[in-house]
Amino acid sequence: MKKPSAFPRKQKDVFSHTRSKLTLFYSAILTLFLVVFAAITLSVFYFIIKNDQKQTLELLSDREVQMAERALYGSGGAWREQERRDLAGNQVFYYITDNSGDLTINQDDYEELRPLYLDLIDGWETDGIEYKRAPITIPEGDPLYDDFQDLDREVLVLARPVYHDGYRIAMLYLGVDNTFYASIIKWIVIVFTSLALLFIFIGFLLSRWMAKRALVPVETAYHQQREFVSNASHELRTPLSVILSAVEALDMEEDNNNPFTKKMRKTLKHEAKRMSALISELLALARTDSNNGVAELRKEAFDAFPLAEQVVDSFSKRSSEKNLSVKLDSPETLPVFGDRDKIAQMMYILADNAIKYTPEGGSVKIDLKQQGRKKNEEFLFTVTDSGIGIAAEDKARIFDRFYRVDKVRSRKEGGYGLGLAIAKSIAVSHGGTITVDSVPGEGSSFTVSIPNVHPAESLQQQELKNA
Template sequence: MKRADFFRKDEKDVFAQTRNRLTLFYSAILALFLSVFVALALFVFYIVVSNDQEQTLRLLSDREVGMAERALDGSGGAWREQERRDLSGNQVFYYVTGNEDELIINNDNYEELRELYMDVVEGWETDGIEVKKVEIDIPENDPLFESFTKKEVDLMVLARPVMHGGERIAMLYLAVDNTFYSSVIKWTIAIFAGMTLLFSAIGVLVSRWMSKRALQPVEIAYNLQKEFVSNASHELRTPLSVILSATEALGMESDKSNPFREKMLGTLKHEVKRMSGLITELLALAKSDSEQAAVKLRKEQFDIRPAAEQMVESFTNAIRAKGLSLKLDAPVPIEVVGDRDKLIQLMYILTDNAIKYTPSGGHVEIKLKKQNHKKHDDFLFSVSDTGIGISPEDQKKIFERFYRADKTRSRKEGGYGLGLSIAQSIAETHGGAIKVESTPDRGSVFSVAIPFEAETAQLGRAAEPSVKQTVI
């Protein structure tokens, strides 16, 4: 099976489409909830860790500022003379600078990094407590730092003024190493992201399985209904044919002088023909629903122009009765590849619709042409009319089964809302497409494009086709 045929088959399978939509919907919901949960969990974790580090810095700064205030009041010793402070825990440095940025007290974990640390606090003055996170990049090629295995250090730094007599006399800077916590947060994000992807993939599989199980009863009921329609249509054809034959025989033997009898026989004959038409359309739809529909196409190369001319002739009486004009515009010959009977049926359906819904004095035009490509050709068929047109809302639904835009007019014209469904099925079975362009009260144009392999149509390219028009 060709790839294009595979995708077209899936597009026609309403249950496959529904399963895919349900799977996508439930998987998206699950992924959304997982993402929100992971984002909230990571956010809470980040806030807790950051607050813990910041609280540690604030406690250290409170102790140092308290020592400074006692020393300046004369009750706590010489605070400025204490040039060294013991670093606690993961503390990186402890600096006190004067108002002229001179370093009064200093202590750091690595004297080699003091210059990098001082770059962080240089010029940083504040009237309150400020905390910020900074990242220090350790030069890789500098021999002074070759003993450091870590080339990046994440710090949380606190700046706080030391006040005396309402004036700032110094700035206190404290820093703790936040590298470990940053690494933990990064790994946590990676793990949670991986778990989200894993559970999302599991969710897709579970959603697929659940949607398939949920649709099984519907699919069974649909297949039973489809089988019933097909079997009932087959069974009804024979008795309807018998009734129609009996009605015609009674019409030939009836007494012409009895108008009531003649009227009843005519009504019965008309309704039997309508019922036969409905049965024929239902059988066509039942066949198109079959999974083997594409395989059953009897593709052949043929000139479709004679069939189009014969179709035009068959509509002569209907055209004249309504006072319409019908024009066929097609080259001679026009070689195409496809199922002859189905393509002719497609043309009949669209032409019949155009004639039915075009008022007296209107015009219907049929165009057939072939478009050549390198690897394939397209058979293009269009029917345009000056009829009642179709509203934009109805254009979205007219290819649905049993849908009729104007139900009153459809009953009057004898339609069941199945013709366009059959036409669409024929086009899609051939790998083509059908579309409509319409303006209410101005007319409609139905266009069909049927692709076929270019290698099989070389006969049609042997001579330049001439254009021939048929007008009724």
Template sequence: MNTNLRSFFRALTNRSEKDVFKSTQGRLTRIYSGLLMLFLILFIVIVYFVLYVVILRNQEHELDSLVTQEAGFIENYLLKNEQSDLKGIQNQEVVFAGANQYFYYVVSPTGDIIMGNEANPHLRRKLVDLVKGIPLKDHEIRKVTLHGKSDGRGDNGEFHPRDEAQDLHLMITSHSIYVKGQYIGQLYIGKDISFAYQLFHWLLMIFVAFLVIFFGVASFMSVVMSKRAMVPITNAFTRQREFVADASHELRTPLSVIMSSIDAMEMTIEPVPEENFVRKMLLNMRQEVKRMTNLVGDLLTLARSDSNTIETKMETFDFRPLAGKALESVSPLAASKQIALEMHAPDTLTATGDPQRLSQLLYILLDNAIKYTANGGEVCLTLSKGESQLCLQVQDTGIGIKPEDQGHIFERFYRADKSRSRQMGGHGLGLSIAKWIVETHGGTIQLTSEIGKGSTFTIRIPIQSTWVSGTGSYVN
């Protein structure tokens, strides 16, 4: 049962990797979602930054106006009472009532606190130390935080700006006090801006929640948009696939007629030497027509495999005679290049699959090995059987495949050495068909190769497989 499940999921994985449209749609969905989320994040950052700057700038403007107004009030008071210093002034005589003003202190030139007041008397020492520790220029604004003893939350979660047990955010500025051109002290004012920080905190939470909600909306919209974007691509691919299938089917008949005509012409002419011009022309025509026939057949096979219209027959048979016939069919090509063909296999080898397709698989691999093996080389076919799979191995002593090309050789129309492939009549479809045959049987195909030493193709196919309708493949 476990083996069956593994093979089933392996077949599904192979199928999903092959489905270019689903992977493309997935990439489009991720791109659309990423762009929408990027725009939203940029919008949130800009809005948050603008609100942050506007609110704090407004608080700074209010504080600056407040310190200027109160410094002027003190100066007018001293002039009115004809005093040249701040001595003798009491808090009761000068009363400040600024909005959200948390404290004010008047400091003499010697650094003594002449007068002042604060919203929370328990924090007077901290505030006085703070004022003395941060000398400010006129109208210079600084933000400071006094840390409380707790997180600053009330019983119901609300924020109490004047609670000693919480963090207190202050905006502090100062203004020099002059009487008749003589510097007599410095006025410090602190404004409570804890509400602004609380506002920014809740605003950030709202934006994050909005971002999470919008992520779901963006994902849904991206799926819809990617599906719509794939419609014309899918339709174009379908029309192209149908055209290739129809054109390949229609070309088979005229090619067959041309081949028959060449045969008839060869029978009507008198025997001539091999060097005769007419004989050479007919030989070249035969080779080109044969090459075109193979190409048309391969295109038709791939077009039908894409549309899952190829009928595959499931049989249990002895694979040994089928391999012998495949080896025999390529022996003339091997003999023309003095290549030694070998086969290592048991006397009987039971397999389950489509005999015609598996025979085509062997022919493709053997033909490919012979084409790319130099004269006098060797090609070996090895068949073996494990507990649950059939193993086929085609090994040659050919030119080998470069490491950078090994990941592409199963792609359609891909040729590692294009000039050599044209000379040998290859068009880059054989290995694509071989991979398709292996995958439809729920198997795997692997390549090991070394330049100048040859290549080895290893195929593993499950012995007991079941055809899954609609998927175009076998699963174990």
């Protein structure tokens, strides 16, 4: 006796997918707000500090320019005063060079660092006031700088010309220690970044909660509607079965020569069958939508070739009526591991769809094969027709429920726009995919790919076990 096996597998439903998208959207908005806020705050803070430093250094340079002019064109006392003066505050150097670039007056905090300071101003001439920020890099391994290996300093340098009677007579260079302000800005950036990351994490949690709350009424309405469709479909099957039985009983009556009565019975029977088919499709979708839709799969090893032959035989009458050429291309034995009934239903849907929309004299080809290595095998089922084809704008929605490319033709052929949706749900429930390649007026090709993952035993071993 065959023992059905079910392999539940976690599947992400449309609501969890929507929740994830909403969470990402809300998180992106909050993150953007935080990043913009942090960037503006840091920019304003940096601008204030930078301007404050520049204004302080510029005021200091106003006094230094006057003193430099007096020293160069004044008395000898002014010159000696300049040579003896001490650096003020956080000044690290005070240099004056003549128009040839030669150093005329020099004052610095460390004479050993003078070559490094002079590198900052080498070749720097200007007609106005200019600023430069630069770190002092201490050469490693040089014995002249052994006492300064641990020195970490950034210098803000001002360059300004010295004029006398309208002519530039020298260049003034002032350097101040900017390490403290640079350190403050660095730590502010670190603190702001840490707080931003913390608030982004909190925003993500808040976004997740907001997305979950926003979808509660939608999810409730969806589940209620799904339950209604399932219950209504179940309730409608019984009266429809009674109607069909009653119509068939009337067909067996002797008095059926009345043309009107005969026509009405035929119409009733046709419409009852159409409603029965629609209800069966709705029930199939309701079962697929249920949380246990994947777990309900009865997976087993079986041969797909006889199943495909049966599908072709089932449509032989319809294909003959339309003078269609239906060809099956498959190995004589094709082991597949899956739900036999579901895969058979998928085959019937795609074959029916191809025959339905292929005009008289056309062709339909059904291909079955396996590809990939043993541990990564895939079962491929392809149905190709020479029918009306599908426009590019319709491909994206061809697997949507109740969507029909040609509504008039679909009603005429008896379609409800549910078949391809059911076929897709069967492929997805098996962990596979379904794709379509179509050219309007030339035909369509539907390909189903299902991972052929099964226990480590052959089809023959499974059949012996079941026997």
